[in-house]
Amino acid sequence: EVLKQKVWDDEMSSNMLGSEMKKLWQDYQNINTYGVKLSSPGGVSSRLKLTGPELLCQLKEKVELTTLTSDLEPFSELPWASQLPGKQLTSDVGPYKTCAVVSSAGALLKSRLGKEIDSHDAVIRFNGAPTRGFEEDVGSKTTIHLFNSKVMAKDKYHFLSSPLYNSGVLVAWDPAPFSSDLTQWYNHTEYPIFLQYQKHKKLHPRQPFYILHPRFGWQLWQLIQDNMAEPIQKNPPSSGLLGIVLMMSLCEVVHVYEFLPSHRKTDLCHYYQRFYDAACTLGSYHPLLYEKNLVKRMNLGSNLKIYVDGRVTLPGFSTMNC
Template sequence: NGLLGEVWDDEMSSSMLGTRMKKVVQNYQAMNKYGVELSGPGGVSGTPKLSGPELLCQLKDKVEVATLTPDLQPFSLLPWATQLPPQQLTSDLGPYKSCAVVSSAGSLRYSGLGKEIDSHEAVLRFNAAPTTGYEKDVGSKTTIRLINSQVMASDDHRFLSSSLYSSGVLVAWDPAPFSADLTKWFNRTDYPIFTQYQRYRRLHPLQPFYILHPRFEWQIWQRIQDNMAEPIQKNPPSSGMLGTVLMMSLCEVVHVYEFLPSRRKTELCHYYQRFYDAACTLGAYHPLLYEKNLVKRMNQGSDRDIYTNGRVTLPGFRKLNC
C-alpha cells in the first residue's frame, strides 16, 4: 500500500491526539452528564476484537431503530401527541436499494462527488448542510435530513423558516438520559426539541417529521464502547453515526462519504463554512474517534475508496446473514 496515503487506522485512540484535544476528550470521558452506567466488558483492555461481519451482526441484533409514536407515555397524555407520525419511520420509508450518507466534513469541498451522491436512490444529509452552491461536490438530492435539537432551537439556523429544512423527510434527535426513560427525557431535554417540533409541525403539517427514540442513540453508544479498548466519551454518538445506522436499516447498501477522511482531509470543519477545528473530524463532545474506528472495521469497500473518494461501503441490515 505504499502508493496509498494514510487512511483511517481502526485503532485510533485519544492518546494519539494533540495535547489540547487530548485534554478536551479526557474531560468529556470523565464527565457523565447523561448518567451512563457501564456494563459488560466495555472499556476494559483485552476486550476481544470482533471482525467486521461480527460487528455488523451485533449492530443489527442489538440496535433498534425506533421513533416516537403517539401511543407512548408521557406523550400519549398530551394533546400534541397526535402530531407525531402514527407509524415507525422504518415501516414508512424504504426499502431503498442504494443510499448515500453525506457527512458535512470540509473534505467534501472540491471532491466532485455530487453526481455519484445523487445517483443513489436515497440521500441522507445532516443538520444545516446545504446543497445550493455546492452541487458539484455534494449533489442536490435530499431524501432524509437528520437534525439535532440544537439546530432546531438555535436562532441562527432559522429552523422554522429556512427553506433548507422544508424538503425531504425530517428526523430529529436530542441527547437524552442514558436510561432512555421518556418521562425523564421529556422533563430534561438538552434543547427544547418538543416545543420546536410542535411549532414546526403547525407550520409544515404535511412534511414527514420523526423523532428518534433515545434508546437508539444509547444502544449505538453501547456497541461502540463494548468494542473499544478504552473508555469513550459518555455522550451520545454524533449525528453522522446515528444517520449511518439509520440508513443501514432502510437500504440494501449504504455509502458514507467523507466520514473517514480521504486524501482531502482538512481541518476545515464543514464544507459550507469558513471555520477550522480538528475536533470536527476527531471529536470532542461526541465519541467520534471511536465511531470512526468501528466504521473502519465494518467497511466492506477498499482503502483506495476511502483514500480517493472518502467512501465507505456498508451492507444494509436486511442483506446480512447473521
Template structure:
C-alpha cells in the same frame, strides 16, 4: 525704501504658510501610513496571518472570544423566555471541558505521536516556499518577521505532519486509533468529558475499557443489527398519548413509511467534500441523507442536490441562528430529529430533561408544515449504539451520545441494501476545515471532542466492505444493509464479507 506689508496682511500670509506646511506634512504622513499598511498586508498575506493579528497580536483576538460558560441565548416564544445554553462545541475556537475551565482549541496542533516523532527527527529538509517579497528579504529578517507574525510557518508544517499521518502515500484511517494519538488539548477535552458524565452513563466496560476480543467486520454488523433498534416516537407512547399535540406525531414508525431503498448515500458535512466533484455520484443513489444545517445550494458539484432524509439535532432546532422554523433548507425530504437523554432514563424522564426544547420546536414546525414527514428518534437508540462503540474499543470513550453522522449511518443501514458514506473517514483531501459550507478550522471536527468521533471512525473502518483505495481517493465507505445478511447462522456471522 522697501514696501512694508501691513501687520494684518503679514499675519494672514504667515497663517496660510503654516497651514500649507501642515497640509504637506499630513499628506506625507498619510502616504507613509498607506505604504506601511501595504507592506504589512503583503507580509500577512504571504504568511496567512490576519492583519489585525499582526497589529494587535493574536492574544487580543483570543481574549475577545466568548467563554463557554457565559454564552446564553434566549428562545423566545408564546410562553415567555426560557434560557438556553448554546452548545460550546459549535462556537468558534472553543471546545468545552469543565464548564468553569473551557479549553480553547483554535488552531490547535492535534497531531499524532508518530507525526511528532517525525517532526523531532526529520529525515530530510524540505525546501521552503515563500512569496516574492519574502524571497527578496534575507533569511534572518524573514525569520524575524515570521516570528513577529505568529510563527505560522511552524504551525503549517505541524498541520501538514498531522495530515500526513492519515493520507500520505495512500495511508488511510487506522482502526486502532486511540486517545494517546491526540494532541494535548483534545486529550484534555476527552478526559474532562469522562469526568463530567453529564448523562449518568453507567457501563461496566467503560471504566476499564477492556475489550473481550476484536470482532470481525461481519460480527460487528450482526451485533449492530441485533442490538441497536431503530425506533421513532408514535402517538400511543407514554407520556405523549396524554398530550393534545400527540396527534402531530406520525402514526406509523419511520421504518414503515420510508424505504426500502437499493442504494443510499450518507453525506457528511466534512470540509474535505470541497472540490471533491462527488455531486453526480451522490445524486445517483436512490436515497440521500444529510445532516443538520448542511446546504446543497451552491455546492451541488461536490455534494449533490438530492435530499431524502435530513437528520437534525435538537440544538439546531432550537438555535435562532439556524432559523429552523422559517428556512427552506429543512423543507426537502423527511426530517428526523434527536436529543440526548439520560443514559438509563425512560421517556417520562427524558421529556422533562431534554437538552434543548425539541418538543416545543417540533410542535411549531409540524403546525407550519403538516404534510412533511417528521420523526423523532427514540433516545434508547443513541445509547444502544454508544454501548456497541464502547464494547468494541480498548479504552474508555467519551460518555456522550454518538454523532448525528453515525446515527444516520445506522438508520440508513436499516432502510437500504447498500450504504455509501462520504468523507466520514478522511480521504486524501483531508483538511481541518470543519464543514464544507463554512470557513472554520479545528482538528476536533475530525478527531472528536463532545462526540466519540475517533472511535466511531474506528468502528466504521472495521465494518467497511469497500477498498482502502475508495477511502483514499473518494472518502467513500461501503456498508451493507441489515436485510442483506443473515445473522442467525453462525457461519454467516463469522465468514460473511
C-alpha cells in the same frame, strides 16, 4: 499496502492524538452529563476484537432504529399526540436499493462527488448542511434530513423558516439521560425539541417528521464502547453515525462520504463554513474517533476508495445473513 498508512487506522486511540486534541479528549473523559453507567464495573473489559462481519451482525442484532409514535407514554396523554407519527420510520420510509450518507466534513470541498451522490436512490444530510452553491461537490438530492435539537432551537439555524427543513423526511434527536424513561426525558430535554416539533408541524402538517427514540443512540453508544479498548466519551454518538445506522436500516447498500477522511483531509470543519477545528473530524463531545474505528472495521470497500473519494461501503441490515 502503502495506502493503509494513509487512511483511517481502525485502532485509532486517544494516545495517537496531538497534545491539543488529547487535552480536549481528556476534558470530555471526565464529564458524565447523562449519567452513563458502564456495564462492566471495572470499566472497559479486555475484549476480543470482532471481525467486520461479526461487528455488522452485532450492530444489526443490538441496535434497533426506533422512533417516537403517538401511542407511547407520555405522549399518548398529551393534546398534541396526534402530531406524532402513528407508525415507525422504518415502516413508512423506504426500502431503498442504494443510499448515500453525506458527512458535512470540509474535505468534501473540491471532491466533485455531487453526481455520484445524487445517483443514489436516497441521500441523507445533517444539521445545517446546505446543497445550494455546493452541488458539484455534495450533490443536490436530499431524501432525509437528520438534525439535533440544538439546530431546532438556536435562532441562527432558522429552523422554522429555512427552506433546508421544509422538504423531505425530517428526523430529529435530543440527548436523553442514559437510564431515563420517556417521561423523565420529556420533562428535561436538552433543547426544547418537542415545542419546536409542534411549531414545525403546525407550519408543515403533511411533511413526514420523526423523532429518534433516545434508546437508539444509547444502544449504539454501548456497542461502540463494547468494541473499543479504552473508555470513550460518555455522550451520544454524532448525527453522522446515527444517520449511517438509520440508512443501514432502510437501504440495501449504504455509501458514506468523507466520514473517514480522504486525501483531502482538512481541519476545515464543514464544507459550508470557514471555520477550522481538528475536533470536528476527531471528536470532542461525541465519541467520533471510536465511531470512525467502528465504521472502518465494518467497511466492505477498499482503502483506495477511502483515500480517493472518502467513501465507505456498508451493507444494509436486510441483506445480511447473521
